Amino acid sequence: MTYAINAKSFANKDASITIKETSIQFGTTPQSNDTLASPADLFLSAFAACILKNVQRFSVLMKFEYAYADITVNAIRLEKPPRMDHIDYQLTVYTNDQNLNSALLKKNIEKFGTIYNTVKLSCTINGTVTTKA
Incomplete structure (x- = not known):
């Protein structure tokens, strides 16, 4: 591709x-x-978009329904050399579906996300996946 x-x-x-x-x-x-x-904002936006795309993808594969998903991404940028050093994300999936296994969704996002896997080669990533009705 x-x-x-x-x-x-x-x-x-x-x-x-x-x-x-x-x-x-x-x-x-x-x-x-x-x-x-800024270019850094666009970079983090691509990271967030990757995760949200995978929520949609895995909703089909894991057979769960959701109304919407919301993600907040924060990052720490180093000055020398200038680069992202740490990314933290909080993903909330709004659902009433009891079939959603949040831990498995997080594992799949982190294993199969193209942007996620590219980014994790250069900086640390920590994230949480929660659900709300």
Whole structure:
């Protein structure tokens, strides 16, 4: 499987990424620090998207139903060299389904997530998976 995106940046302006039919603006200038996503924000967003995609995927394989899932991701960035050092996530799956085994869902997310597995090679990841009705 292969992937392709296109990104553009113009001098003294912000940038955008085109992915299939989606366009995402992101900040590259000091003026947009507080208003647009940074590359680090996009990185963490891809991590979160990977986990949420796998909730959907495993809801079919594990045969559970859910209304929605919510994830919060926090990260610690080191300065020298600049990189993400630690990622912490809290995933909540909103369901009334008693068939959901949260521990197994977490194990599957961590074993089969493409972005998750790529990221865990370079930094530590801790996470929790909980359910709420």
